């Protein structure tokens with residue numbers, strides 16, 4: 425065994441050496457305006473040098489290709505605004521709400537769902553979102569999609585794969601079906617009581633979860649009249665956080681009501697998703713434990729629109745959608761102004777995949793400045809994802825995940841709705 429490992433190591437060292445010798449694997453990007461580090465002012469006329477999928481350096485002025493050896497490729501973005509790829513910390517890439525969801529539940533096989541998600545992943549990448557955190561559905565296909573995009577088998581964003589853990593009858597458990605089907609489809613990520621929840625986290629990590637998602641409170645799209653109050657107990661949440669953290673995983677908590685938000689924050693959660701009814705105590709706890717809020721305003725807007733248009737048939741869901749969707753957007757302004765750290769997240773899957781940038785427009789309408797919004801989708805998201813050493817800014821050594829727009833989103837945030845250039849891992853996926 426040891427011998428084999430040594431051999432494998434030697435082989436990979438040789439391979440790395442030969443790749444280094446190919447100096448021609450360099451792309452230089454001429455950026456008319458470059459926001460290398462969101463939060464700091466952009467600079468005019470810059471060159472980003474990309475080698476082996478990573479940023480090699482950033483230079484002032486437009487460097488000559490000949491400086492980097494024969495075969496150096498040049499990407500001309502002299503008339504564009506260039507910045508790090510956008511990161512969405514809350515998506516569900518295996519689903520998309522629509523009028524046929526009920527029949528699709530019965531018609532689509534798991535393989536169908538897997539194939540459908542390939543298309544959703546592609547749309548997401550083409551919209552300029554080069555990294556996403558998927559907070560869970562069917563995990564084997566999610567992890568397969570994550571690994572397939574990493575290997576380049578399919579075109580999609582870098583995926584941080586989450587596994588959802590919920591309480592029996594709570595948000596995330598199966599609902600809205602007759603009893604025998606409820607039995608059949610009950611997910612194995614349901615847990616009740618501290619020991620059971622500890623085991624659920626351990627199992628999630630065993631099978632490949634990068635992050636744990638819990639449903640601390642009820643949710644809008646559960647077809648139950650259980651409201652949006654705390655559903656997991658304090659003890660359950662505490663053991664989930666401790667177990668996950670011990671295994672090197674962060675925890676994201678879906679939470680609407682203040683009681684559930686605050687209980688999750690006290691238990692040591694890393695991010696609160698939605699955070700609809702965050703109160704003054706929540707704001708204090710957010711700051712105390714350094715957790716992020718992931719607002720998902722787009723989900724709020726989407727469910728309100730669907731409820732008003734009659735697209736939501738269940739009276740229980742419709743009532744919650746109208747109330748919670750509107751409150752979510754309204755409360756965000758208060759929380760962000762209070763200085764709570766925000767990481768960008770849409771809940772795409774509720775909204776259509778590929779429209780992820782609409783969240784930025786809603787954040788702007790809620791009073792957030794464009795630069796602060798770009799920070800949430802880059803620097804902050806990278807921090808929440810535990811990937812600040814490789815994502816979030818364009819600096820030497822980081823992944824070459826780079827996008828460009830015609831105009832500056834700092835002047836008009838709607839520029840993000842039309843991303844013209846997408847590079848991930850140094851490979852160009854879109855250049856129009």
Ligand SMILES: [Zn+2]
Nearest residue numbers: 514516559771
């Ligand atoms: Zn979600």
